[in-house]
Amino acid sequence: DIQMTQSPSTLSASVGDRVTITCRASQTLSSSLAWYQQKPGKAPKVLIYDASNLKSGAPSRFSGRRSGTEFTLTISSLQPDDFATYYCQDYDDHFHTFGQGTILEIK
Amino acid sequence: EVQLVESGGGLVKPGESLTVSCAASGFRFDRYSMNWVRQAPGRGLEWISTISSTSAYKYYADSLKGRITISRDNYKDSLFLHLNSLTAEDTAVYFCTKTGSDRQVSNYFDYWGQGTLITVSS
Numbered sequence: 544d545i546q547m548t549q550s551p552s553t554l555s556a557s558v559g560d561r562v563t564i565t566c567r568a569s570q571t572l573s574s575s576l577a578w579y580q581q582k583p584g585k586a587p588k589v590l591i592y593d594a595s596n597l598k599s600g601a602p603s604r605f606s607g608r609r610s611g612t613e614f615t616l617t618i619s620s621l622q623p624d625d626f627a628t629y630y631c632q633d634y635d636d637h638f639h640t641f642g643q644g645t646i647l648e649i650k
Numbered sequence: 651e652v653q654l655v656e657s658g659g660g661l662v663k664p665g666e667s668l669t670v671s672c673a674a675s676g677f678r679f680d681r682y683s684m685n686w687v688r689q690a691p692g693r694g695l696e697w698i699s700t701i702s703s704t705s706a707y708k709y710y711a712d713s714l715k716g717r718i719t720i721s722r723d724n725y726k727d728s729l730f731l732h733l734n735s736l737t738a739e740d741t742a743v744y745f746c747t748k749t750g751s752d753r754q755v756s757n758y759f760d761y762w763g764q765g766t767l768i769t770v771s772s
Contacts, residue, residue, distance in 0.1 A: 544712070577758035579695075586745055586762035587695065598760070630695055634756045637709040639685075639697035 545569055545633050549642025555650040560621045564645045566631035568612040575635040578607055578616045582627045591616060621647075652676040652761045654746045659766030666736055670766050672729040672746030680704075680724040683749040685759060686731045688742040696742075699731065702755045709756075736770045743767050 546569035556562050566576065574594035579587035589598045591607035594614055604619045618625055626649050631642040658670035672684070685700045699720040700709045708720055719732040729746055743765035750760035 575756075575758075579759075581695075586764055587759075588762070589750070589758055589760055592750060592758040592760075632695075632697075632758065634758055637700060637707075637756045638711065639700070639756070641695040641697060644694045 544638060545572065545635060545640050547631055547633050547640045547642040549631055549645060551645060552643060553646045553648065555648050556621055557650045558621050558623060562618050562621060562647065564616045564629050564631075564647075566614045566616075566633075566642045568614070568633060571612055572633060572635040574609050575633060576607075576609070576614045577632045577634065578605075579630045579632065580625075580627045581630065587630065652748065654748060654761055654763035656744065656746050656763045656766035659744065659768045661769045661771060662736055663772050664737055664770055666770075667732065667734045668736065668768060669730055669732045670744050670768070672763055674727045674729065674746075674748070677748070678752075679727040681752040683707075683755045683757075684722060684729045685747045685749065686720065686729075687745045687747055687759070687762075689745070689765070690739075690742040693742075700749075700756060701729070703752070707755055733768070736768070738770050740768060741770050 548567045576594045578591040581587040590601045590605045594609040595607045629645045633640045653675045655673045683702045686698045698711045701720045717734045721730045745765045746763040747759035748761040749757045751757040
């Protein structure tokens with residue numbers, strides 16, 4: 544099974560900062576990776592799919608990139624609404640794997 | 651507007667069984683594979699099962715294989731998850747999700763329900 548290692552587990556940042564979250568796959572994947580944002584008590588929402596495609600309706604400050612087995616989610620300028628938990632998800636085969644999650648908190 | 655509404659969660663005793671349901675609307679249900687994802691309190695997301703649009707293919711997480719069954723009724727636009735031999739470790743919110751493409755069984759999840767909580771406790 545593919546393992547996804549997501550880092551950091553917690554990230555403290557300020558409004559206006561540029562931040563990056565990383566997921567590393569245990570083996571080479573296609574670009575079948577998504578990023579989700581989850582707020583407390585709510586269902587996750589997809590931000591990025593196929594590694595770098597911005598989901599319609601998601602703010603353009605979110606971007607995704609793939610480099611080999613490393614996938615990154617970047618928020619170019621943090622807004623107050625962005626403080627949440629983020630997860631990556633591999634869907635390269637039929638057995639999906641989520642990363643462990645990154646809590647993005649206000650510094 | 652796409653809507654996914656789960657139901658059937660609640661408090662059950664260890665060893666019991668339960669079926670949770672998901673009512674879908676706002677899209678052609680019979681064209682998309684569907685999925686279940688769970689989240690234990692304070693923990694991360696765990697994919698547990700996927701069913702193809704015609705029910706021809708079903709996939710289960712190894713950690714739950716043998717104890718769960720996914721099914722769907724395309725006439726009633728409904729998705730189901732049956733869980734057997736429940737333990738405290740199955741306590742979680744169970745989310746129904748829609749696959750983002752009608753051309754692939756496995757893809758990202760573009761819509762999520764609000765979730766239904768299953769609590770396993772004596």
